[in-house]
Amino acid sequence: xxxxxxxSGPEAGRVLDASSILVLPTGAIExxxxxxxxxxxxIMAERIAARIVDAAAAxxxxxxxxxxxxxxxxxxxxxxPGTMTLSSATFLATLVDLGRSIARTPARxxxxxxxxxxxxxxxxxxxxxxRRRFGLRTFAEGIRVPVGDGAEGPDERGFGIHGGHGETxxxxxxxxxxxxxxxxxxxxPDALAAFSRxxxxxAPVQFGWLSDDFGTGGVLGDPTAATAAEGERLAAxxxxxxxxSIAEIARWPIGPREGDDW
Numbered sequence: 001x002x003x004x005x006x007x008s009g010p011e012a013g014r015v016l017d018a019s020s021i022l023v024l025p026t027g028a029i030e031x032x033x034x035x036x037x038x039x040x041x042x043i044m045a046e047r048i049a050a051r052i053v054d055a056a057a058a059x060x061x062x063x064x065x066x067x068x069x070x071x072x073x074x075x076x077x078x079x080x081p082g083t084m085t086l087s088s089a090t091f092l093a094t095l096v097d098l099g100r101s102i103a104r105t106p107a108r109x110x111x112x113x114x115x116x117x118x119x120x121x122x123x124x125x126x127x128x129x130x131r132r133r134f135g136l137r138t139f140a141e142g143i144r145v146p147v148g149d150g151a152e153g154p155d156e157r158g159f160g161i162h163g164g165h166g167e168t169x170x171x172x173x174x175x176x177x178x179x180x181x182x183x184x185x186x187x188x189p190d191a192l193a194a195f196s197r198x199x200x201x202x203a204p205v206q207f208g209w210l211s212d213d214f215g216t217g218g219v220l221g222d223p224t225a226a227t228a229a230e231g232e233r234l235a236a237x238x239x240x241x242x243x244x245s246i247a248e249i250a251r252w253p254i255g256p257r258e259g260d261d262w
Contacts, residue, residue: 001050002057004064012105015045017213018256020107021061021249024098025049026066026123027069027117031080031211033163033219035184036171038082043144044167045115047174048235052113052242059243064107069094073118076211091122092129094109099130099138100261108135108256111249114142117161117201135259137252139187145170145234147221153230154222157193161200164221166234173231184223187216195211 004012004022015100027042037043046068053065074085081217086094095112112123119162120142125140145166147158152233154165163184171179192198198205 001065002053003050003065005067016064016106017062018106018108019062019250020105020144021056021063021109021111021246022048022066022102022105022107023053023063023111023113023246024066026072026112026114026116026119027068027070028072028074028118029070029076029082029084030116031083031218032075032167033184033187033217033223035180035182035223036163036168037175037178037179038084040069040118040163040167040171042068042188043115043175043178045113048115048143048238048242049105049113051235052238052246053177055239055243056246059247061246063246069098072116072118076118076209077218079210091119092126095122095126096129096133097127099134099136099169102130103134103136103259109137109249110138110139111245112138117142120201131257131259133259133261135257137249137254139245139249139255140197141242143238154225156188156221157190159188159192159200159238160221160250162221163187163219164223165226165230167221168223168226169228169231171231171236172226172228173235176228181223184226185217185219186222186224187214188222189220205217240244 025045032040052194056063073091077083244246
């Protein structure tokens with residue numbers, strides 16, 4: 001496995017150059033119901049990212065995995081015991097500091113591989129911050145799982161975004177020893193299905209929410225029919241997508257630049 005942190009400092013300085021791509025997984029430590037561990041998002045991000053790095057390296061790309069950033073922005077689950085969250089300001093400052101550290105290496109490209117929806121907005125801000133301040137080429141890609149519309153898989157009414165069929169299936173494949181499927185229950189906010197404009201990511205109108213707003217115990221989806229086989233299929237699709245992303249990043253025509261670091 002091409003893990004940068006397994007090298008010595010001098011080795012890292014020798015193997016990295018301006019063509020190197022660093023992949024930094026971002027996850028979360030947060031409530032995922034009775035059936036999944038707090039580290040679900042961190043585990044998914046790290047293990048899928050590691051497979052992507054291996055696949056991209058086999059394609060001939062100079063790509064390296066960085067340690068996973070597990071403590072991130074999870075304030076939507078702050079009500080639940082065990083959730084560890086940074087404020088948005090602290091998380092953004094952490095991303096900027098990591099960008100500054102990356103800029104001190106010969107590498108000039110970083111891909112944040114994200115496993116937690118609450119990180120999407122701060123990562124979007126960080127991409128520009130790191131570009132402007134340090135001149136890095138910055139990218140973000142996230143784990144996307146089916147949200148269960150009934151056409152394929154369970155009918156989660158499009159709300160399978162947290163602890164539902166997709167995430168639970170992935171965890172049954174990646175870390176089955178941490179899943180208690182018998183404790184999973186259907187947790188779908190059926191009343192929200194009547195709204196065509198207001199919804200979660202992708203809907204025309206976004207809304208502020210906390211995960212205990214819906215009477216579902218903080219889970220959104222239906223994990224009851226999740227399987228390791230489905231998780232294996234989803235993982236393969238994610239790895240193939242990430243592999244294709246690395247190939248495009250490697251030939252992205254907009255290069256590094258001088259940063260202003262203010």
